[in-house]
Amino acid sequence: MKLFNLAMFSIVLLHTVFEVKAEPTEKPNVILIMADDMGFECLGCNGGLSYATPNLDKLAQTGIRFLQCYSQPLCTPSRVKIMTGRYNFQNYTQFRHLDINEETFGHVMQKAGYRTAIAGKWQLNGLDKNPENNIEGCFDKTIPLKFGFDESCLWQVTHLKTDGERYSNSLIELNGKELTGIEDKYGPDIFANFVNDFIERNKDEKFFIYYPMVLVHAPFVITPDSEEWDNIDARYNTDVNHFKEMVEYSDKIIGKIVSKLEEEGLTDNTLIIFTGDNGSPKNITTNTVNGPYKGGKSTTYDSGTHVPLIANWPSKIRKASEYPYLIEFSDFLPTLAEVAEGEIPANIDGQSFIGVLTGRKYSPRESLIVHYDPGTKLDPPAYKGRFVRTVDYKLYHDGRFYNMIEDKWERTPLNNSFLTRKETKIRAELQRIQDQCPPWREN
Secondary structure (H helix, E strand, O other), X not given: OOOOOOOOOOOOOOOOOOOOOOOOOXXXXXXXEEEOOOOHHHOHHHOEOOOOOHHHHHHHHOXXXXXXXXXXXXXXXXXXXXXXXXXXXXXXXXXXXXXXXXXXXHHHHHHOOOEEEEEEEOOOXXXXXXXXXXXXXXXXXXXXXXXXXXXXXEEOOOOOOOOOOOOEOOOEEEOOEEXXXXXXXXXXXXXXXXXXXXXXXXXXXXEEEEEXXXXXXXXXXXXXXXXXXXXXXXXXXXXXXXXXXXHHHHHHHHHHXXXXXXXXXXXXXXXXXXXXXXXXXXXXXXXXXXXEEEOOOOOOOHHHHEEEEEEEOOOOOOOOEEEXXXXXXXXXXXXHHHHOOXXXXXXXXXXXOHHHHHOOOOOOEOOEEEEEOOXXXXXXXXXXXXXEEOOOEEEEOXXXXXXXXXXXXXXXXXXXXXXXXXXXXXXXXXXXXXXXXXXXXXX
């Protein structure tokens, strides 16, 4: 189902912010990096004050910073959506699972002639703690390769995290084989080194790398930059205060990848996209220029769905820009397809934003849908639901309607009896979109 535009909203760019150099003579390399549990507020360029993120800030300073990008509230729902360009009510079946019949952006990029790789967190084979709930084929170590990736270096493919964590003494599978001899290695470094090695080996071809990072998800533990790292026991001590160190190590890894591109002479025509899979954890409060910001992962509040998005492509993007309109996770697949001059699958819900990246004529998305039913018992039912929103207003499937500019924490729904004429029209259009979605499944 396509998302319907809101006819009554006339979108006019405030000023020309996208400038274009001469068209490159060849398609770009593409690296899509997605942090785990890092909300919009964590980056310095987005007003965060608690963590140092100089490498990401630099990418924003020479690229495009998107102000209104929205994910799903939780990891698997977001991963299924971003990889397929489809809403969760189209293809989400259960937590930790992506249907083997789905076409992903890996397939799209392969068909467009790209060498493809995935590194980091998988968690999509359908594994469950209860063996009776396991999906057929969940122990197939080659499934990531069947989703359109020529190479893979991943955590949680055929093992749950109870079998081995992602940080110290990590359990990592490289192209379907478990790595050995890495007991003293730091998992995120192994993934980053794989990414840089893939870049070096494929520098003479076009490549697409999808890097869903394992950082900065709990457990909150020290990194190799800690003075305590040489104490092996200390590597497993959890403390929420380590979140800061983990954010900063994520930024350091991104700096290593950028440096590798520079070393190989690939910077100019490589598109780097950075985002996060959902908001920060609920036990994390970040200081920002606008005051404290409490994470809302697994909730449908902005604090659970508002994520950073930066695009850097030197041969196309000349100087720093800000994009104030909506982007959602279903938009990534069609955008990558157009960047690669590939074919966009017919059954997707997303809208390509290549025009924002290249300076072509582009009509901003006027509304978006987040449908959230993770199928877990981790959170109260009140956190599950569907909303349709514009930049300014948000309507839930149960009728709650919010002015997001005046009430960003969604404390007081608007009273339908006292809406302005403008609000009445907006609500009616958002309700029209809600009505065209499948009926909400009540648990």
